[in-house]
Amino acid sequence: MNAKPTHHDSSQPAVAEDARKPRSDGELSRERLLHAAMRLFGEQGYSKTSTREIAQAAGANVAAISYYFGDKAGLYQACFAVICTPTADNIDQFAQPHFTLREALQGYYTQMIAPLMAGGDADAMLRLFYREMLEPTGIWQQVIETNILPEHAALVQVLCRHLGLAAPDDGVHRLAYAIAAMCVQMLIARDVVARITPQMMDTPDAIAAWAAHLVGYAETLVLAEKNKLQQGKA
Template sequence: MNMTLMDARLRILVTAKKLFAKQGYDGTSVREISKQAGTNLAMISYYFGGKDQIFEALFETFMPLDRVDRMGQSESAEPAEQLRVLIRDMIDFRLKDPEIISILRHEMNLRTARYEIVQRHVLPMYAKIQNVLQRGRAAGVFRFESLDTILLFVMASIFAHSSRGQIAPIATEEGQPSYEELLRDLTAYVLQGLGVQPNAVYEPSALQSPSPSN
């Protein structure tokens, strides 16, 4: 949507998200947010109170808990299929809003003063993967020893591709992979690592991007 057509509160949030992702929270001032959003400082104070409240509102707006709760919904109760759907939904979210993911990664890696806000919105995603992994191991579908370690490996795999620029000097492929290629390779990598047989890993139906949840 054109920035000029957004209401003032949303313009402030969209602008803050862009600046926080590019410059970091500490490198961005309320005055800069106000100027680029085409508002004034009084309006930011009216809607939010200050920069801390803008940050919290970012996650409530762009990564709401009800959206996270809808991730991974599947008609199948089979753990491997549910994990496929979860991977798809999380990749879809990551690709649609790379700015919020950039903020998330920065805040969690540095364990900043805003860590608890981010964690409140991220832990439910981890819990969904954790639950599927537990059930899959109990059913004999997944094979692994440490649940905590595998949970971290799976989540790291889902979010790792956003760091593709780090290997640019030695990359062997030009450009970014398509959504379908990324989802195919990541799903195969995770499920085969969990011991799912290769002929049961790749499901074309799982590549269909879900309709936008926003």
Template sequence: MSKSKATPEELSGRRERLLREARRIFAAKGFDKASTREIALAAEANIALIAYYFGDKRGLYREVLVQPIAQVMSGMPDSDAALPLRTWLESFYAAFLRPLFDADSGLADSTRIFCREMISPSPDWAGICAEHIAPQHFALVLMLGERCGVAEEDARQDAELHQLAFALIALAHDYWLSSNDMEGLLPGVVRGAGAYERTLKRLVTFGQAMIEAEQALRKGSRK
């Protein structure tokens, strides 16, 4: 009797288990010291599935890098200057904060991998930034330019708008990198009751203040 084919749900489950265990092992050991055999064993999967889903170890590692970025980007609001600023910021920062408050997101492991990439970038990192991060960054810059009265052709080369975009992202990015330290300084500030709502409200308020400050600076310089 022939074996029945795996259902789409089973295939998806196998792929996700491989990614989850790969993320954990890459975080603990780094790319070079992690082995595909160890990852497959931890995921209770046939090692051949790594080649089937990801091509090779490098392809698996690249997907581990891309997955959390893609998840955040998928939750981003459209870069639409017609949206009320506070409404837009609430969706923008919620996309960054959801993984922080999701126990199953694997954020701690992803952050460890990202930190290693920042110190010693892998051959994959520049391409991932160009494909997944740069388009969102430039869309953000153009939207900020529109809100600040800067023409699209000028906004792309406007250093101050790029700095504003970096600063808006850095507000949330620091929670990814420093949440454990924040908790150590004040237990409950990040993971306690009401922390998500409080953090989101503050980031939105701070982000709004930065954008409005940039608008005011530009209005002042035109007088």
């Protein structure tokens, strides 16, 4: 699972003039509907959330949902379109052939923690994903096929390159799952971390520091696997 922050980072270079123009009332209304829908769908599920309820929470007319999204299903799909970064963009961050192992792992975890960098939207985004996993409408399977599967395959190829393997075996897939799982812990156990060590995820800098440590842990796992393979050939 990968998501993109919806807040603006003032530390980034100036954007084009058109991007700095004030948003129209229509754009603001559409954004309010998306935010309200993400929150309510995540809290209550797709079937138990009505378009009237979403419109009321967004301070918009229910007809606006039909205008911008077609229907409730279109709005639900639009929520995931907001959350999910294009798969190719995610893969580009870690699967460059010239990357060192550390650079590849840094890129991999950077795109993995993107949902946590979404500021106040992070909880709504993650809860929506959890709800879809628990009460699937079909979109979760689409996410697996169009996002998770190709990103896993790309990571496996990165690992094969650094392990000196021509093709992956179960051990490489297992290693890829383990590397991902260390970050998945950050995504699904936020309440646990907030209760035990809240300082470890209470700011973007803290989240980035945790991800940086994961790079070191993952690098150690890959090097241990490489040593094991080399010993097996000896």
